[in-house]
Amino acid sequence: xxxxxxxVGIGQTKLAAKRVDVSMPGLVREAADRALTDAGLDWRDIxxxxxGKAPDTFEGCMLPELYLADALGAPGKPLLRxxxxxxxxxxxxxxxxxxxxxxxxxRVLTVAYEKQSESNAMWxxxxxxxxxxxxxxxxxxxxxxxxxxxxxxxxxxxxxxxxVAVKDRLNALRNPYAHLHLADINYQMVEQSPMLWDPIRxxxxxxxxxxxxxxxxxxxxxxxxAPTRPAWVHATAMRSEPTMxxxxxxxNPEAGKQAARDLYAKAGITDPRREIDCAExxxxxxxxxxxxxxxxxxxxxxxxxxxxxxxxxxLDGDLPVNMSGGVLSSNPIGASGMLRFAEAAMQVRGQAxxxxxxxxxxxxxxxxxxxxxxxxxxxxxxxxx
Amino acid sequence: MRDVAIISxxxxxxxxxxxxxxxxxxxxxxxxxxxxxxxxxxxxGFTCSGSSDFLQGxxxxxxxxxxxxxxxxxxxxxxxxxxxxxxxxxxxVKIQTGEVESALVYGFGKGASGDLGEILALSLDPYCVTPxxxxxxSIAALQARAWIEAGRGTERxxxxxxxxSRRAARSxxxxxxxxxxxxxELLARPYVASPLRAHDCAANGDGASAVVLAAGDLARSVxxxxxxxxxxxxxxxxxxxxxxxxxxxxxxxxAGLRAGVGRDRIDVAELYAPYAHQEAIxxxxxxxxxxxxxxxxxxxxxxxxxxxxGLQRIGEVARRILSGTADRGVGHATHGPALQQNLVCVLxxx
Amino acid sequence: xxxxxxxxxxxxxxxxxxxxxxxxSRFLRGIARHCILGQECPKCHKVYVPPRGSCPACAxxxxxxxxxxxxxxxxxxxxxxxxxENIHFELPYAAIxxxxxxxxxxxxxxxxxxxxxxxxMGLRVRARWVATEALAPTIASIECFVPSGEPDAPWESxxxxx
Ligand SMILES: [Zn+2]
Numbered sequence: 001x002x003x004x005x006x007x008v009g010i011g012q013t014k015l016a017a018k019r020v021d022v023s024m025p026g027l028v029r030e031a032a033d034r035a036l037t038d039a040g041l042d043w044r045d046i047x048x049x050x051x052g053k054a055p056d057t058f059e060g061c062m063l064p065e066l067y068l069a070d071a072l073g074a075p076g077k078p079l080l081r082x083x084x085x086x087x088x089x090x091x092x093x094x095x096x097x098x099x100x101x102x103x104x105x106x107r108v109l110t111v112a113y114e115k116q117s118e119s120n121a122m123w124x125x126x127x128x129x130x131x132x133x134x135x136x137x138x139x140x141x142x143x144x145x146x147x148x149x150x151x152x153x154x155x156x157x158x159x160x161x162x163x164v165a166v167k168d169r170l171n172a173l174r175n176p177y178a179h180l181h182l183a184d185i186n187y188q189m190v191e192q193s194p195m196l197w198d199p200i201r202x203x204x205x206x207x208x209x210x211x212x213x214x215x216x217x218x219x220x221x222x223x224x225x226a227p228t229r230p231a232w233v234h235a236t237a238m239r240s241e242p243t244m245x246x247x248x249x250x251x252n253p254e255a256g257k258q259a260a261r262d263l264y265a266k267a268g269i270t271d272p273r274r275e276i277d278c279a280e281x282x283x284x285x286x287x288x289x290x291x292x293x294x295x296x297x298x299x300x301x302x303x304x305x306x307x308x309x310x311x312x313x314x315l316d317g318d319l320p321v322n323m324s325g326g327v328l329s330s331n332p333i334g335a336s337g338m339l340r341f342a343e344a345a346m347q348v349r350g351q352a353x354x355x356x357x358x359x360x361x362x363x364x365x366x367x368x369x370x371x372x373x374x375x376x377x378x379x380x381x382x383x384x385x
Numbered sequence: 386m387r388d389v390a391i392i393s394x395x396x397x398x399x400x401x402x403x404x405x406x407x408x409x410x411x412x413x414x415x416x417x418x419x420x421x422x423x424x425x426x427x428x429x430g431f432t433c434s435g436s437s438d439f440l441q442g443x444x445x446x447x448x449x450x451x452x453x454x455x456x457x458x459x460x461x462x463x464x465x466x467x468x469x470x471x472x473x474x475x476x477x478v479k480i481q482t483g484e485v486e487s488a489l490v491y492g493f494g495k496g497a498s499g500d501l502g503e504i505l506a507l508s509l510d511p512y513c514v515t516p517x518x519x520x521x522x523s524i525a526a527l528q529a530r531a532w533i534e535a536g537r538g539t540e541r542x543x544x545x546x547x548x549x550s551r552r553a554a555r556s557x558x559x560x561x562x563x564x565x566x567x568x569x570e571l572l573a574r575p576y577v578a579s580p581l582r583a584h585d586c587a588a589n590g591d592g593a594s595a596v597v598l599a600a601g602d603l604a605r606s607v608x609x610x611x612x613x614x615x616x617x618x619x620x621x622x623x624x625x626x627x628x629x630x631x632x633x634x635x636x637x638x639x640a641g642l643r644a645g646v647g648r649d650r651i652d653v654a655e656l657y658a659p660y661a662h663q664e665a666i667x668x669x670x671x672x673x674x675x676x677x678x679x680x681x682x683x684x685x686x687x688x689x690x691x692x693x694x695g696l697q698r699i700g701e702v703a704r705r706i707l708s709g710t711a712d713r714g715v716g717h718a719t720h721g722p723a724l725q726q727n728l729v730c731v732l733x734x735x
Numbered sequence: 736x737x738x739x740x741x742x743x744x745x746x747x748x749x750x751x752x753x754x755x756x757x758x759x760s761r762f763l764r765g766i767a768r769h770c771i772l773g774q775e776c777p778k779c780h781k782v783y784v785p786p787r788g789s790c791p792a793c794a795x796x797x798x799x800x801x802x803x804x805x806x807x808x809x810x811x812x813x814x815x816x817x818x819x820e821n822i823h824f825e826l827p828y829a830a831i832x833x834x835x836x837x838x839x840x841x842x843x844x845x846x847x848x849x850x851x852x853x854x855x856m857g858l859r860v861r862a863r864w865v866a867t868e869a870l871a872p873t874i875a876s877i878e879c880f881v882p883s884g885e886p887d888a889p890w891e892s893x894x895x896x897x
């Protein structure tokens with residue numbers, strides 16, 4: 001690795017169901033401006049721009065980065081557009097980091113967004129090819145059977161999903177950018193919310209949001225002198241596997257396990273539960289918290305749910321998870337992965353305000369996508385690796 | 386920078402894949418590129434692809450394509466919603482980080498399953514331009530007109546470019562169209578969007594291409610004459626056609642400069658010019674002399690698979706270097722209306 | 736601004752010629768004659784239904800056709816209560832992941848003729864086809880699955896698929 005990469009600027013928009021006050025360029029600009037301000041930099045300081053978002057069909061705009069080039073200050077610079085399904089926000093940050101790590105650029109702006117209100121994402125997710133029958137409605141319909149499989153396999157109590165949903169919404173109340181601010185959230189409220197994709201209830205599912213996230217990454221020499229202390233990239237990992245093949249374990253996918261092992265090895269971590277201070281992971285449906293705890297190696301297979309039940313993943317637990325309120329509280333799909341990565345960086349920079357974990361020195365950011373088959377993750381730290 | 390080379394290339398182009406789906410036409414191309422590379426599939430360090438959901442008419446079209454590459458056990462993989470040439474760039478960057486020694490890159494597209502010129506209207510300003518549904522050929526025609534009015538060329542220059550391309554395509558088994566018409570014969574044909582005639586616009590089709598990249602010693606150990614990437618750069622211009630000088634391609638000029646096109650002679654150039662006048666604009670932007678053999682494959686005019694075409698241009702140059710028929714060449718890719726975004730890759734044999 | 740424009744509606748309509756591909760075409764022609772055709776991987780010998788023309792795990796084309804039965808096991812399921820424009824079943828309904836006898840991977844369909852609270856993993860089902868004269872090259876030729884009346888399959892027999 002030629003260069004160390006530091007995160008010197010982070011910005012996000014207010015996440016909301018409909019941001020009718022801004023256009024798509026306005027939305028990405030809002031996040032990018034905040035990231036530049038945080039970094040104490042100007043548009044001319046940026047060498048390259050890396051954009052990520054989920055399918056173009058979500059807004060009905062093909063290759064929107066071409067149109068957004070002006071809003072992102074990209075003319076005259078390299079512009080890359082990443083798309084790796086739901087993991088894209090994370091993958092985009094990793095591609096941006098690799099431009100620094102390879103020694104190609106000094107400073108890179110990376111932006112991920114989704115403006116779901118401009119089209120119908122649920123329709124976009126469920127388009128079925130001719131000659132078929134659409135059976136599952138949206139992502140919930142696809143993931144609910146996996147959740148049921150996990151419940152059966154692990155023998156977890158039925159209410160683990162409810163507990164996760166309450167915890168993440170309580171965390172969201174501390175995050176001014178979060179979409180859902182449910183002031184009176186409690187166990188009964190989640191339990192009594194309508195069953196949408198049995199066993200997933202309305203309040204156990206993520207909302208549909210508009211929003212963007214941006215980060216400025218810089219090489220070591222420049223990051224060192226940034227106005228706010230940088231978060232350092234300790235390790236990144238990406239893995240993919242096919243959607244379906246005979247014998248595939250979609251509940252505890254091998255691609256996620258391998259990515260986590262690779263990540264920890266690169267970061268020199270042997271006991272992730274002890275050595276990582278907090279984790280911001282992609283949980284669009286509440287049961288995915290225990291599922292990913294196992295997949296990420298924080299808990300032995302079949303016992304991830306114990307971490308939730310015992311409060312280990314709460315803000316005051318030994319491994320706080322989704323301090324920002326997570327995807328369950330805000331889901332601008334294309335930006336969701338980058339928001340996870342950015343939250344991890346904010347934690348180790350001490351920038352997370354009311355949802356700050358005191359003394360966080362090493363944090364995990366995680367995203368997944370497709371049929372639980374695309375994984376991207378990074379570990380960032382307050383100290384250089 | 387680490388030395389990185391293209392060590393194999395494969396492609397498949399047809400006017401219309403009416404029987405095979407994406408996985409079925411992509412899989413043989415990927416297998417061919419891997420087999421020719423001399424590297425085992427399981428030894429390839431990184432995989433990156435380029436495609437567009439709107440060409441397939443389905444979200445996550447690239448996810449299914451993973452079935453064609455052998456992603457089990459799980460692989461390090463990424464995807465750009467851009468031409469495969471940008472996937473090659475991302476893979477080159479990955480090798481530069483030192484994390485991997487080799488990469489498989491592919492691009493694929495179905496440009497013939499819908500009206501590509503109409504679909505591309507969705508890549509314009511969604512609030513003020515897309516609702517007018519301008520056809521891609523019409524936008525290119527505005528550029529061609531501006532180019533002619535600026536005195537850069539004439540309709541005859543277009544016919545000469547097209548005539549030369551179609552003649553070159555006769556020896557390219559992957560060409561969709563070819564011919565031996567004289568410029569005068571072409572000029573007698575009707576316009577589709579004046580000053581452009583049908584033959585001045587790319588022949589759209591379906592297909593895929595793939596290359597394998599390898600770093601220094603690995604490339605030398607498996608390949609007798611690797612096509613070394615001596616420079617690669619890409620730049621973008623503003624989106625709004627109104628703020629650009631359409632007779633030039635500033636982003637191509639800059640990318641060419643940074644990739645080092647002018648540092649030595651260029652034997653062969655493959656330029657992704659889906660419209661005849663764009664070849665002339667690009668030739669000027671890259672400062673290519675008369676001695677350079679431009680688009681010996683017939684270029685995009687004679688076979689255009691959107692999202693794969695740029696990678697194919699680079700592959701066509703690599704193929705000539707790998708076989709020893711050229712020493713130094715440039716492969717170019719473009720994206721966006723009227724040459725908005727451009728990538729330039731300089732390749733050289735040893 | 737006194738009266739800002741907050742949104743515009745731009746209807747989009749694009750037409751595509753869809754190519755199912757060789758493997759899927761053969762499968763659909765089989766369906767049209769009341770026959771479910773899978774394809775066996777030459778390397779791992781698993782049978783793909785519907786066939787996709789390749790084994791993604793082995794990255795090899797699959798060619799050998801194998802007829803599988805129209806009975807199978809529910810390996811997992813969800814009761815869907817969310818409306819969606821592209822769904823044509825009446826709410827609520829039971830979406831199932833069904834592993835046909837002889838197949839190596841399950842696929843999604845629905846189960847009917849059973850109270851929703853009795854849908855379970857391991858339930859044995861069989862396909863209910865449309866009338867013979869209505870058979871066509873589409874999965875919709877299988878209207879739904881219904882309980883076959885056989886005893887439930889033990890979990891161990893389908894654990895790796897759920
Ligand atoms: Zn196999």
